[in-house]
Amino acid sequence: MIRLEKRAQPSQFWTFATPFLAVIMTMIVGGIMFAALGSDPFEAIRTIFWDPLFSEQFAAYSRPQLLVKAGPLILIAIGLSLGFKAGIWNIGAEGQYIIGAICGAGMGLAFYPSESFVIFPLMILAGALGGWAWAMIPAVLKVRFGTNEILVSLMLVYVAENLLASVSSGLLKNPDGMGFPGSRNLQQYPAAANLEIFQSTGMHWGVLSAFIAVIFAYALLSRHMFGFQIRLAGEAPRAARFAGVRPSRIVFLCLGIAGALAGMAGMFEVAGPAGQITIDFNSGYGFTAIIVAFLGRLHPIGILFAGLLMALTYIGGELASLMLGIPSAAIQLFQGMLLFFLLATDVFINFRIRFSKREVV
Amino acid sequence: MKRRTLLASAAAVALAFSGTAMAEDKTKVGFVFVGPVGDGGWTTEHNNGRLAVEEAFGDKVETVFQEKVPEGADSERVMTQMALSGADLIFTTSFGYMDPTINVAKKFPDVKFEHATGYRQSENVSSYSARFYEGRAVIGHIAGKMTKTNKVGYIASFPIPEVIRGINSAYLHAKRVNPDVEFSVVWVYTWEDAAKEADAAEALINQGADILMQHTDTTAPMLKAEEAGILAFGQASDMIAAGPNAQLTSIIDDWAPYYIERTQAVMDGTWGSQNTWHGIKEGMVAFADMSDKIPTDVRAEALQMIEDLKDGSYHAFTGPINKQDGSAWLAEGETADDGTLAGMSFYVEGITGDIPN
Numbered sequence: 001m002i003r004l005e006k007r008a009q010p011s012q013f014w015t016f017a018t019p020f021l022a023v024i025m026t027m028i029v030g031g032i033m034f035a036a037l038g039s040d041p042f043e044a045i046r047t048i049f050w051d052p053l054f055s056e057q058f059a060a061y062s063r064p065q066l067l068v069k070a071g072p073l074i075l076i077a078i079g080l081s082l083g084f085k086a087g088i089w090n091i092g093a094e095g096q097y098i099i100g101a102i103c104g105a106g107m108g109l110a111f112y113p114s115e116s117f118v119i120f121p122l123m124i125l126a127g128a129l130g131g132w133a134w135a136m137i138p139a140v141l142k143v144r145f146g147t148n149e150i151l152v153s154l155m156l157v158y159v160a161e162n163l164l165a166s167v168s169s170g171l172l173k174n175p176d177g178m179g180f181p182g183s184r185n186l187q188q189y190p191a192a193a194n195l196e197i198f199q200s201t202g203m204h205w206g207v208l209s210a211f212i213a214v215i216f217a218y219a220l221l222s223r224h225m226f227g228f229q230i231r232l233a234g235e236a237p238r239a240a241r242f243a244g245v246r247p248s249r250i251v252f253l254c255l256g257i258a259g260a261l262a263g264m265a266g267m268f269e270v271a272g273p274a275g276q277i278t279i280d281f282n283s284g285y286g287f288t289a290i291i292v293a294f295l296g297r298l299h300p301i302g303i304l305f306a307g308l309l310m311a312l313t314y315i316g317g318e319l320a321s322l323m324l325g326i327p328s329a330a331i332q333l334f335q336g337m338l339l340f341f342l343l344a345t346d347v348f349i350n351f352r353i354r355f356s357k358r359e360v361v
Numbered sequence: 362m363k364r365r366t367l368l369a370s371a372a373a374v375a376l377a378f379s380g381t382a383m384a385e386d387k388t389k390v391g392f393v394f395v396g397p398v399g400d401g402g403w404t405t406e407h408n409n410g411r412l413a414v415e416e417a418f419g420d421k422v423e424t425v426f427q428e429k430v431p432e433g434a435d436s437e438r439v440m441t442q443m444a445l446s447g448a449d450l451i452f453t454t455s456f457g458y459m460d461p462t463i464n465v466a467k468k469f470p471d472v473k474f475e476h477a478t479g480y481r482q483s484e485n486v487s488s489y490s491a492r493f494y495e496g497r498a499v500i501g502h503i504a505g506k507m508t509k510t511n512k513v514g515y516i517a518s519f520p521i522p523e524v525i526r527g528i529n530s531a532y533l534h535a536k537r538v539n540p541d542v543e544f545s546v547v548w549v550y551t552w553e554d555a556a557k558e559a560d561a562a563e564a565l566i567n568q569g570a571d572i573l574m575q576h577t578d579t580t581a582p583m584l585k586a587e588e589a590g591i592l593a594f595g596q597a598s599d600m601i602a603a604g605p606n607a608q609l610t611s612i613i614d615d616w617a618p619y620y621i622e623r624t625q626a627v628m629d630g631t632w633g634s635q636n637t638w639h640g641i642k643e644g645m646v647a648f649a650d651m652s653d654k655i656p657t658d659v660r661a662e663a664l665q666m667i668e669d670l671k672d673g674s675y676h677a678f679t680g681p682i683n684k685q686d687g688s689a690w691l692a693e694g695e696t697a698d699d700g701t702l703a704g705m706s707f708y709v710e711g712i713t714g715d716i717p718n
Binding site: 061 | 397428429431434435437439441443460480520522551703704705706716
């Protein structure tokens with residue numbers, strides 16, 4: 001008889017070990033799946049995890065792409081992790097990302113075709129403010145009326161998607177676009193373009209911001225009073241109240257920071273890799289970042305690595321699909337397994353397995 | 362399995378031609394797909410074109426494809442990886458791939474790119490599309506004749522000229538034979554999302570539509586029509602398997618001849634950037650078998666219209682046609698020019714509702 005026994009203290013060891021265990025189990029089960037689909041499992045796993053980094057043919061291109069893909073994930077996940085630590089569940093980062101992109105691009109396009117150097121900084125500001133404002137809706141509703149921020153923030157994603165559709169076929173539509181929806185391409189507007197800081201490194205301003213956010217969050221959580229309050233509010237809400245932590249302040253700050261970072265991520269994406277506002281500009285970064293936050297244990301350094309790992313499975317998955325003809329659905333399943341196994345193995349953090357001969361009465 | 366047998370038969374074809382030159386290096390042709398190859402519509406038909414290329418050239422070509430590639434930044438990476446893997450010719454088969462295609466093409470001047478349904482070309486990027494609106498004219502006519510509730514449901518993807526053109530063409534030809542006909546258009550803002558397409562179909566059926574048309578990629582609306590016992594037109598590919606009773610006919614986008622021609626051009630070194638817009642005449646727009654449910658006289662009219670569109674004696678947009686706001690667009694007997702059609706962003710007179718923006 002196997003049973004689970006609650007640990008007195010969450011296990012330090014398993015907290016760090018489960019992400020690695022989850023990756024290994026994903027490789028094993030994913031490998032079996034690839035084999036069942038008729039591909040060589042070892043070649044598939046190698047293509048996903050090794051080739052983007054070290055293959056002669058692709059690495060020079062895909063290594064920088066890793067940063068491009070991981071940048072927004074990390075930036076958003078850092079913001080989300082603060083709220084998740086405090087027990088504030090912002091599921092709507094995708095919406096904040098979209099609004100940030102719309103505001104950022106709108107700011108840039110408002111100046112078109114001026115070449116002033118203030119445009120790009122203003123766009124960053126607009127993106128951050130847009131995301132912040134969108135996140136303030138669930139924050140105000142929660143503090144004022146006690147609504148559930150999970151539902152409100154999630155529903156606002158769909159509102160944001162419709163706003164995106166509206167501006168890309170109306171307000172921000174490219175006047176030279178022959179009636180097609182979609183804004184001007186910001187990549188072709190140097191003053192507003194989010195260019196690589198160093199050529200061919202993938203290191204654009206959004207990636208740099210993600211790294212800064214990691215450091216900032218690390219310092220905040222380990223050195224700052226507010227970081228302590230966040231942790232306290234999440235781990236011991238009653239104690240937090242006795243300690244004078246104002247819950248509404250935590251809600252506003254956590255949702256606000258998450259929204260601002262997601263909005264910035266959207267702005268950097270639209271001005272850089274994506275280039276233009278289009279009807280389906282958003283590609284799920286806001287949702288994937290939730291996985292990244294948990295995969296990284298809500299710890300800034302963990303999130304940094306989790307974001308890179310997630311990006312690796314995306315780029316490697318694309319390569320595997322291209323080179324080995326693995327169906328895209330199988331790749332998505334493979335990525336899904338990662339979260340599944342992480343959640344499944346997480347049980348070891350708070351429980352230990354006991355093998356006993358007899359059933360306990 | 363199926364793919365393997367196809368490859369085998371392609372190899373057999375190649376053997377038959379083994380008398381001709383055996384090129385040392387294969388021409389590698391890549392395809393970027395927006396949906397899964399099994400969507401039963403748009404992407405399935407592009408994939409059929411890919412298989413036709415394999416069949417036609419045997420072991421002189423190698424094809425690769427990537428399915429379900431999101432439009433935008435991700436597609437740019439997929440195309441780059443395809444070019445890095447040695448592709449000589451890459452077909453990017455959705456409108457949203459346009460700017461990424463231009464970007465990637467700039468980095469790989471020796472690789473030829475073909476972008477479907479867009480308007481930007483460059484030295485090594487061609488555009489190609491089909492005159493789907495010719496097909497829409499035919500199904501509009503059939504729908505106008507056959508609807509009993511006078512309500513036709515239309516599931517539209519994005520408000521881009523291609524889609525608006527289709528709605529206009531279908532409506533004009535339905536209205537011409539049935540002055541009472543009404544079109545309800547639902548915009549789903551996706552090319553390929555079975556759940557959303559099915560929801561839209563359901564909503565239209567609940568509003569009383571007894572014939573569905575779709576400008577999306579999956580067979581979900583056809584399945585809904587079959588379930589509800591109403592009629593529908595397939596899109597992009599023959600959808601008879603999804604709607605054995607519902608399907609009246611399908612507009613089929615036959616890309617195979619074009620893909621073979623362009624691959625040949627790359628092999629011969631004669632490939633040049635161009636803008637292709639082919640219709641029924643060239644065979645890029647074709648039809649699935651007409652259902653027995655279509656009355657004989659309506660079928661005859663439809664077939665006649667196909668003939669007239671084919672030989673050019675009839676243009677799907679022939680005046681008099683007014684715009685939705687009542688202003689004149691085409692005078693009596695005047696036909697629309699390609700430039701206006703390519704950028705069409707207005708409804709014709711009689712359609713209710715607005716183009717979303």
